[in-house]
Amino acid sequence: xxxxxxxxxxxxxxxxxxxxxxxxxxxxxxxxxxxxxxxxxxxxxxxxxxxxxxxxxxxxxxxxxxxxxxxxxxxxxxxxxxxxxxxxxxxxxxxxxxxxxxxxxxxxxxxxxxxxxxxxxxxxxxxxxxxxxxxxxxxxxxxxxxxxxxxxxxxxxxxxxxxxxxxxxxxxxxxxxxxxxxxxxxxxxxxxxxxxxxxxxxxxxxxxxxxxxxxxxxxxxxxxxxxxxxxxxxxxxxxxxxxxxxxxxxxxxxxxxxxxxxxxxxxxxxxxxxxxxxxxxxxxxxxxxxxxxxxxxxxxxxxxxxxxxxxxxxxxxxxxxxxxxxxxxxxxxxxxxxxxxxxxxxxxxxxxxxxxxxx
Ligand SMILES: Nc1ncnc2c1ncn2[C@@H]1O[C@H](COP(=O)(O)OP(=O)(O)OP(=O)(O)O)[C@@H](O)[C@H]1O
Ligand SMILES: [Mg+2]
Numbered sequence: 561x562x563x564x565x566x567x568x569x570x571x572x573x574x575x576x577x578x579x580x581x582x583x584x585x586x587x588x589x590x591x592x593x594x595x596x597x598x599x600x601x602x603x604x605x606x607x608x609x610x611x612x613x614x615x616x617x618x619x620x621x622x623x624x625x626x627x628x629x630x631x632x633x634x635x636x637x638x639x640x641x642x643x644x645x646x647x648x649x650x651x652x653x654x655x656x657x658x659x660x661x662x663x664x665x666x667x668x669x670x671x672x673x674x675x676x677x678x679x680x681x682x683x684x685x686x687x688x689x690x691x692x693x694x695x696x697x698x699x700x701x702x703x704x705x706x707x708x709x710x711x712x713x714x715x716x717x718x719x720x721x722x723x724x725x726x727x728x729x730x731x732x733x734x735x736x737x738x739x740x741x742x743x744x745x746x747x748x749x750x751x752x753x754x755x756x757x758x759x760x761x762x763x764x765x766x767x768x769x770x771x772x773x774x775x776x777x778x779x780x781x782x783x784x785x786x787x788x789x790x791x792x793x794x795x796x797x798x799x800x801x802x803x804x805x806x807x808x809x810x811x812x813x814x815x816x817x818x819x820x821x822x823x824x825x826x827x828x829x830x831x832x833x834x835x836x837x838x839x840x841x842x843x844x845x846x847x848x849x850x851x852x853x854x855x856x857x858x859x860x861x862x863x864x865x866x867x868x869x870x871x872x873x874x875x876x877x878x879x880x881x882x883x884x885x886x887x888x889x890x891x892x893x894x895x896x897x898x899x900x901x902x903x904x905x906x907x908x909x910x911x912x913x914x915x916x917x918x919x
Pocket of ligand 1: 571572573574590591592593594595596597598599618619620621622623892910
């Protein structure tokens with residue numbers, strides 16, 4: 561899929577801009593603070609409903625101005641869809657092909673944007689939240705019922721946590737243990753299946769990017785010992801959960817990590833190596849999305865040149881371009897040798913929140 565048009569209103573320093581985008585490489589150049597990352601953020605928001613650089617959506621809104629509005633036209637092999645996302649009075653609403661009652665998850669299902677940005681090393685060395693979010697984004701696009709099932713799980717989890725805090729009796733807790741367990745089992749199986757396929761795509765990429773670290777492997781921890789159903793683990797953990805006032809087993813405790821023969825812990829990776837791992841993860845997700853859906857997601861790549869050496873910049877860009885995906889790439893400057901080797905289909909100059917195409 562690719563975006564043919566992206567309109568941005570009142571996002572950070574962008575007041576109102578309309579971009580006509582091409583398939584393949586779209587390049588955004590401009591000085592620090594010009595608004596380049598904000599353009600990628602706009603595309604990412606349409607696919608995720610949240611930003612990659614803040615959890616607090618109020619920071620996205622251009623200071624003091626409402627509403628924040630995003631609009632995109634997305635073309636797939638078979639159809640063109642019109643996507644709208646609006647934030648007003650602290651609430652997000654979605655519009656899909658003119659239907660203002662569309663659910664946010666319908667919008668996200670219609671638009672797949674993966675992103676690599678200077679903070680992406682956190683996928684390797686940051687908290688488990690980011691890794692679960694990354695995994696679940698992938699599973700969401702593979703498993704139709706994922707979002708609804710996850711809502712059911714979260715509701716049950718909130719309920720159980722509230723009961724733990726109220727020191728509720730065993731009988732009442734057992735009901736919610738069962739509900740959590742039923743909601744969790746298919747989701748855990750979907751995550752596991754995704755991880756198996758993800759690993760097959762990822763390991764060859766890692767071996768290519770980081771041969772100096774020896775063989776790579778991926779380890780997935782589902783959040784409880786899957787040899788038994790979740791309700792058994794919850795029953796066993798109940799005394800501890802009561803003490804802590806929250807649920808210590810379940811999907812919300814899942815995590816995954818990468819290890820290398822010569823770097824068993826992520827603490828032994830340099831920042832650049834963490835970034836290369838994160839790029840490999842993003843690419844593996846692109847390949848897997850394509851294998852399942854038969855088309856590429858859009859790739860947003862922020863600040864190519866930060867902390868990657870010239871050889872790795874070229875290798876990453878080559879791999880991205882070979883994927884055939886639409887790429888939205890930003891930089892304060894791009895080395896002329898790279899531009900010559902990978903000529904962009906469209907090039908834009910960004911300055912103080914204004915975007916103009918360079919011909
Ligand atoms: N809520 C907001 N309202 C208005 N302006 C904002 C808001 N949030 C951020 N800005 C400003 O918007 C601009 C957007 O920055 P952005 O991160 O998109 O720039 P950039 O071109 O990616 O810069 P860099 O090269 O430094 O990464 C910055 O000048 C920032 O100060
Ligand atoms: Mg930036």
